[in-house]
Every structure is written in structure tokens, then in C-alpha cells.
Amino acid sequence: MPFSHRTGYVNPRLGTYFGIFMSAFVALTLLVLILEGLGVSDSTLRLAMFLGPIAFYAIIGLAAYSSEPIDYFAAGRRVPAFYTGLVLAQTALGATGLVALTGAFFLIGFDALCIVIGGLAGFVVMAVLLAPFFRKFGAFTVPSYLGKRFESRALRLVAGGILAVPMLLVMAAELRIGAHAAVWFYPMPSGLAVMLLVTVIVLTLAAGGMRSFAWSSSAQSIAALIALLVPIAIVGVIVTNLPLPQLSSGPVLRMMGRAEAAQGLPIILPPALAFDMPGEGLAPIAKRYSDAFGSVGPLAFVIIILTLLSGIASAPWLLPRVAGTPGVYEARKSLGWATFLFGIAMLTIASVAIFMRDYLTDLVTAVGQVRFPEWFDALRERGILSVAGDGRPTLSSFNVSRDDVLLSLPIAAEMPAALVYLAAGGVVAAALATAGAVALALGNILAEDIVYGLSWSPARTGPRLIVSRLALGTAAAVAGLIALAAPTDPLKLVLWAVALTGASTFPVLVLSIWWKRLNAFGAVAGMATGFGVTVLAIIAGEAGLTGTDSALAAAIGLPAGAVATIAVALATPGPQKTLLELVRDIRVPGGEILYDREMRHQRRKKAQRT
Template sequence: MQWEGKSFIENLPRIYGVYTGGFVLFFILMAVFEKFGMSAEMIGILFLAFTLAIYAFIGILSRTMAVEAYYVAGRSVPPVFNGMATAADWMSGASFVAMAGGIFMSGYPYMAFIVGWTGGYILVATLMAPYLRKFGCYTVPDFIGTRYGGKFARLCGVLVLVVASFTYVTAQITATGTIAARAFQIPFEVGVWLGLFGILLCSMLGGMRAVTWTQVAQYIVLIVAYLIPIFWMSNKQGLGFFPQIEYGPAVARIMELETQLGVGTPPAETVAGLKALTALHATPVGGWLPAWQFVTLVFCMMVGTASLPHILMRYFTTPSVRDARQSVAWSLLFIFLLYFSAPCLATLSKLQMLDPNLPTSIIGASIDQVMSLSWIEKWGNINLLAIRDSNADGILQINEFFLNPDIIVLATPEIAGLPYVISGLVAAGGMAAAMSTADGLLLAMANALSHDLYYKIIDPKAETRKRLLTARILLLVIGAAGAGVASLKLTGILGAVAWAFCFAMSGLFFPLVLGVWWKRANRPGAIAGMLGGLGAGWWYLLAVRNPEAWYGLAQPWIGLDHLRFGVVGVTASLIFMIVVTLLTAAPDEETQRMVDEVRIPSGDTIIPSKV
């Protein structure tokens, strides 16, 4: 089968309909095997192996040596399918694996991630996607280099892209390592390399074309895997058929239990890398500072969303500007399905663990009894969960149970006592989410380095084969570096993702937005905005994280901690860009006419397609 051409595009609904039917049949087959005694470990392995084989098969079939197919999928992806691919690209390990875990452990404040990530697509739709598509570039640095002119501006764009995307990809490889470690009962440090192998299978041969069609397949897996446990738990808890709008009684019950169980009591001891449940679930902390931190985190996630190169690149793949705009709407719909469900999943999972009226409750039970549970033992074996009898009474108290928040979604089927086939499904969904985003990030970095650095700056006469070979080698090198950093466990998944958003917004948001909406913006201003914003943001992150250093800050500025350093970076970027632009010469008339033309939602692409 050729994964291109008019007949292929017309048959996409049928192709993915068959794929979905096959996946459902595989799920049913695994459920039957579980009934006949197949081990939980084997079911998990088969789920991961089956889905990885499908993704690799699509990636191999999509192999190409055509420049436009490799960089922008031939600009032929229909809006609905690009929306699904973008949703998969976007709903990373942070969204699938870590977000519900953050809400589970930290409660209301983590809703800021959902509000910000969803709201960011409004900025993408209104300020970015259609206009970047009309420009006709291959990468985000390609837009910067063409709009502002000069090799140094392009190089600055590559620098910001690599810093933000590399930070982000380490979080995705961390998620794949967590899943592989649990499924195969191997050390996390080995799991990250196994996850990287699966990621590279999908992207190396076919570039953006391969990544696009695997991401559509991955979206189907991840959304099914995320929703089924929610509906299953809702049915067991008697909450109705639409738990996303009917889980209010579960929230009220948790708030009642928090008082009884002493949630908020600090643990008597600590466990490295793990946390005890001390935050209230649905009660906002009073005062101006928590409210300010909520708003600033929403701001960072919104602006960061509109600055992420691997997301903006997805809208370069549609046939037209109109399709790019429609694609954003479809993306938002497909993303909404998961984000609307994440707080519900966190709530139902927590209730399964806390409520003594449910058979799965562990708080208040005998520690010996809890330690004998299969899921406690297996997550404990890979050091992602621990129990400490701090008061030596033999009963598990709320502040004696420690876990890594990133395991909540993956462990929920076991926590809720669901059949293990659901656990295998969720593991496959989590792997799909992390892989789809990692593919997009690695491709964004490799394409920027091969196209914008190697081809546009170092060797403009390079042949097509040499350019694409360079991109594939870079995929391997960057992926290996990301796996190496992920194995060090420098921060959690959500923390690394927040840093990536802050890096992206610090260096790219205003050079991109003003490049479209302010024709007076010029090359010196854009360079100052990128370097000044990235530098200021990076300094603030280091200063907050190292208060004892000579450059450190004893206290964050007005509550802007390490998750919010993008506020400092993007403010500096705006100031630097406006001041330097106004102090230097305006762009030439041709550039200003080009910017005027970009903002017209119809007409020809500014830069003609290249082959």
C-alpha cells in the first residue's frame, strides 16, 4: 500500500475503521485469554508488543525520500485526521500519565494545567496556525529565517527550539520508561532505552508522513484506554453513565473522608522521589498568592502552547490555510475528550483508595494486608511506591503511603480492582501518548537542525538524500541524549513539561506573533527577543533552583517559582524586541508587503512548495 496520493486520502476513514476494529478484537481476545488463565504480565507485554508492531508497520510503510513528504507530509493531511494527529502529538505523557496524577496528589491547583493547555489552542487558532501555514515554510526556524532574514536569526530560532523540545522530550522518554519498567518488571533506567527504540521505529524512515499516520493510530488507542477505566469505575461506584458531569458526589465524599483520615498531616519521614498525600482535593488554598500562582501557571501553559514548534509544525501539513484553521478546531475537540475526563479519573481513583465502603480501600487497613496486594508489591519493586509504618501501629495511615504521582493513571485499573486486561490497555494508551509526542519533538529538532542549520546555513548545495540522511542520524543522536538525561530522573514528568513550555514562550512567542502581526518588527528586534527572553528565563530558573549560589534568589519574585519562569522570560522578550526594533531600521518594503499578504486568509502560499 502507498501511504500517499488521492486514493489513499479518500480511503483514510476505511483504513482507520479497519484498524480500530482490529484493535477492539485484540482487546476482546486478551480478555478471553485472561479468563482462561493468562498471566497479567503476559497480557501487558502482548498489549505493548501488538501496538508497537502496528506503529512500526505504519512507519515502515510510510518511508520516503521526498523532501516535502519527509518534512511536512506532502501538505496533504485532511483537517480531521490532522486534528487527531495533533491531539496525539499534544497529549503527551504529561497529559495521559502525569496530569491526573498531579490532580490526585495536589488537588485544585493542578487544574491550571488543564485550563492553560486547552486555552492555548485559542491562541494557536487566532494568532498562529493559519498564517504560518500560508507562509509555506517547513519548520518554525524556517519562518523566522525567512520573515526576518539572515542566518543568525534562523540560528537563534533553532537554538530556542532545541532547548525547549529537548527538555520536553526527556519527559516523554521518562513516561515510556515508567510504562516499560512496570510492564516488563525491569529497572527504569533500562525502560527508557526500550521506550526510545519504539519511538525511533515510528519516525526514522518516513519523517513527518510516518509520524502523522502513526499519531492518528496512537490517538485512537490512547483515548479508548483513558476513557474505559473512567466509565468502568463510575459504574462500580454508581455515578451514572456520564461520569465527567456526574462525579460531584465522589468529590463530596472525598472531602468528607479527608477530615476523617487526617489529610494534610505531614509525614513523619520521607522517601526519596516519592510523595505522601497531604493536599486537599477540591479546596483552593486561600489568599492572593495561591490565586496569583494559579493564574500565572495558566498563562505559562497557554502562551507556551502557542509557542511549541512541534505543535505549530502540524499545521504546516494541511492542504490549505482554511484546512489549517479547521484542523485547530478538530484538535481542540479531540483534546477536550481527554482533558474533560482527567479530573474525573483522579477523583474516582482516589475514592477507590480512600473510601472504606469500597472493597479496594487501603487507608486504615492492616499494613500486612496492604503489602500483600499484587499492585502494591509490583509498583514497590520498581521503587515507585512505598509504605512506612511510622507510628508502628500496623495500620496504614494516609501519611504513611508514598508514591510517585506519575503512576496514578497506569495503576488505576489495579487500584480499582478492574480486570488486568484494562491495565494492559491503559499501559498501551500511555505508551501511545508518550511515543506520539516524543516522535513529534524528535522530528522537530532533527528537521530544524538538518534543514535550517545544515542545509540553510552550513551546506546550501546539499543533495536531498544527504539532507534526509542527516535528519535520520540526528534523530538517533538526539533520542539517545534524551534517554540518557531521562534516566537521571532530574525532575518529574509535569515539571519537565512546564519547563519546556516556559523555554518556548520565553524565546519564541513574541518573535512569532509579532512576525505576523507587526510588520515593523525587524531582524535585530527578533534576535534580541529570542536571546534576551531565553537568557532571562534560563537565568531565573537557575536562580530559583539554586538560592545559595552567587546568582541565586533567596525567594522567588512574587511567587514565580520554577514552573512559572516563563513569565519572566516572555516579559523580557517583549521588552527587548520592541525596544531594539524601534531603535533600528524598519524592514524593507518587500518584507512589509509580505507580512501584509500573510494576514489575508486566502490566496497563494507565500513560499512555493519545493520538491
């Protein structure tokens, strides 16, 4: 069976362009290393490593200016599978995943694998159940797809309003983590750092929309990967003589496990629904690294995997990315790249946690009097690390800041300051990429599904793009205000967001493709029920009424949304024959993009009326 035809030609010089970017980025880092060796002031080094990459991203975004809707909303449908997969892998959990998960691995060990497994499973489910069919339909946003799939303007508006909430939570989390990394460059107020990131996002993306985002976020994702892989590879060579820490961290973990047993770190047996994920600020090393189910109970482990699976598979800031690929085959291929690159990143942050924990283990297992090295005092002066008690320190007496473990490893390895700033710049790049992805998706929803949501006929190009650019700026500004006004743990914000997305959207999206009987009434009921029940479960969990963590809210909301979707659909009249034919067309990979065909028909009708 033939796959859908390519809608545009991929630029054959893309590899050259991004090769030039990587060369410039590496050259900047090497130049800063040379300047550091020559004794140039630290403030100059910070300025170069902070503003230099941001200037690269802004130039790429501005150079991708677009004046056509297909370019602004779908990057002309010419983004290759690798670049789409690269950005999907980076923006799934974003800087929050890189930073907070590294600290979680460091503090609670393998219990943090529930989030990693959930993310990988989410990409697999997206590739099998959703992405190829969403690409065949070709809608620019998830609400646009749902509205047109069920011929319901009300559903389109409801979906837009519901999905705005988790997207704002993700943006607020990313802006807070990005601001935290920016403070490593300059001791500026966090509010100023947040607004600076918001300004960079708007300036980078407003010119070309999805086209600007496709190429600027690819550069940001490359920079984030380089910043993540280079320092840990150097540490791997120092500790194990191998530059592959993902493979060489095993022997280090075995030796560290024996030291943890000698230090008396406890083996914890928590309740089945326990979910004691480390929060912001200083926290003790809770348990042995390799012991499973110490901070996260077995049932909670499964629930978080299912929550991440459903939330990432149906995420409205991830799924529309596949609409920019040249065809259905490339959409499937992009999810393969996303799964591979996401797995590499997660293996790397686990290695960072192991090596950083090994450095601390070496201190407490040394023979004779414990003498803290200079790097330890430097981290303690920054408030990243503290020691409880006055006697000989043990592993359990260390308190470490979860969100600073990733950036502390280059300091512990006594690397040049330029590599510390490289790691911090990678976190900023990841935050810009993820926050930009969500801001653009939310801006498109506000413009296409809220402002113009009562009409299927596409608006005139000029006003349509102006409204979209204003909506992008509005979404980024509101998220910045939320990040300042509601200082909640970024990791918790992301877990709430994926719980809300999975409970409200995942059942409806899957059934809209695989169950022809589903109608608009069932879709509205399912989204509203899943969202409402999950919100109530989050509030009850935060208030301590349920005795379970609020991150487990989707355990109630997801089945409630699925049951409501099916029950209401069966209790109301079935869909029309035209909608049944639409479902059949969605399932066939060959043929014209359905959304583009419908918009062309709408423009033709409008021309006939005028």
C-alpha cells in the same frame, strides 16, 4: 474572502484504514482478556499487550515511506483537520500530562487546573494568532519561518539553537515516563526501556518523516484515548452506574468532600507565589480536593496559565503540524478539534483522580476495624502506596506515587490484568507519539536550519532526506542520553520547556505577524533575551535564590523577551519594503503557499545559474 486552495486530496479511505486499526487493537485486547480467563501465563499476556500495539505503529510508519521532500517534511499537506487535531491534543503535554497530572489532581486536587487551563488557552491563542498564518506561509519548521520572514540566516541559526534546548527537555521527559510505563510490563532497567523506545521512534519515523508520523501518531493517539477512557468508564459504571465518569464524578466528589472534612484534611492558605506541585516518588495527600489555592498560590496560578498559554501556542513541535493540513480553513478547524479532545482527556484524568481517591476514602471511613483489601496490598508491594503510622489510618497518612495513580485505578477496581496492561500500553503510546513529534521536529531543524541553514536554495532531494533521517536519529539518541544522565522530574522538565519556549519564541512569532515594524535585529535580541533570562531564573529558582519555584521563570523571561524585541526593533533600521509586502501576504488567507512559491523560485534561479 477565499481561503487558500487545497494542495492535495485527502485519502477518502482514511476512515476505513483507522477503523481497521481500531478493530485490530480492540480485538487484541479482547483476545488477551479471553486468554487470561483461560489461564494463559501472565508473561504471555504482557508480551502481547506490549509488543502487539508497537508492531501496529511500526507497520503504519514503514508503510508511509516517502521519497519526496513535501511528503517527508509536511505529509504532502494532505492531513485532515481531525487527525491533525487529534495528534496536537495528544502531543501538547503527552504522556507526562496524562500520568503526572493525574497524580497531581489526586494529591492536590483542583490546584492542578492551572496546567489544564493553560493548555486549553494555548490552543485557542494558537488558533487565533498564529496557526492560520503559519499555514499560509507553509514553512516546515519555526526557524525556517523566522529566517525567511526576516530574510536573516543568522536568526534562522539562532532560533534553531535556542529551540533545541526545550525540545530535548520534552523528549527526555516523555522517554522517562514511557520507560516507567514499560516497566509495568517487564521489570527491565529503565535505561534499557529508554533505549527501546528510542529505537521504536527512529524505526517508525525514519522511513517517511512527517508522513509516517502523521499516521502512526494518529494510531498512537487513538490507542492512548482508548486506554484512558475504557478503564475509567468501567469504574464509572461500578461506582455510579453511568459510563460517563466526566459527568458522574460530581456526586462522588461531594461525598468525598464531606469525608475529607470529617478526616480533618487541612485547608491551606499559601503565599501568592507558592507553587508546590507534587514531585516524583511517594507523597502524602496534601489538602482537600475541591479547595482551590492550597498548594498553588493565586498569583502563581495565573503565571502558570500564561506560561502554558505562550509555550504551547508557540511550541516548535506543535505549530509545524498545521503545515500538513490541506488549507488555512483546515488549520483553524484542526485547532478546534485539538481543544475539544484535549479538554476531554483532561476531564477524564481528573475523574480518574477522583475515583482513585474515593477508593482510599472508603477504606478509612469504614465502620469498625480497617482491613486492607488485596488490591491495596498489591499496590503496597509495588511501592506505589504506603501508610504512615501504626494506628487507624487516615487520608493524610497515605503516601502515593504521583506517576502511578493512573495505572493503579484498574487495580483498585479489581479489573482483569489485561485492562491494567491496556492502560500501561496507552501511556507508552502517548509517550511514543509525543517523543516522536519532538524528535521529528528537532531533526528537521537540525537538517534544514543548521546543516543547510546558510543557504536558501533547497538541497538535492537525496542528500537532503538522508541528512534529515540522520538528524532524526541523532535527536532521539541525544534525548535518550539526557533522560538517562539527568534523572529530573518529567513534569518539571516539561514546565521548564514550555517556559523557555514561551519566553523566547512567543513574542517574536506574534509580533512577526501583527507588527510590521519588527526586524531581524529585534527578533534575535528578543529570542536571546527571553531564553537567557528564563534560564537564569530557572537556575536561581532551583538554587533557592529567588524563593520561588523554577517553573515560574517565564514570569520574568516572557516580558523581558517582549521588551527586548520591541526596543531593539525601534532602535535599528526598519525592514525593507519586500518584507512589508510579505507580512501583508501572510495575513491574506487566499493564494499560494508562500514558502512553496519561494522554494520554486530558488530552484529556478539555481537552474538558470547552472
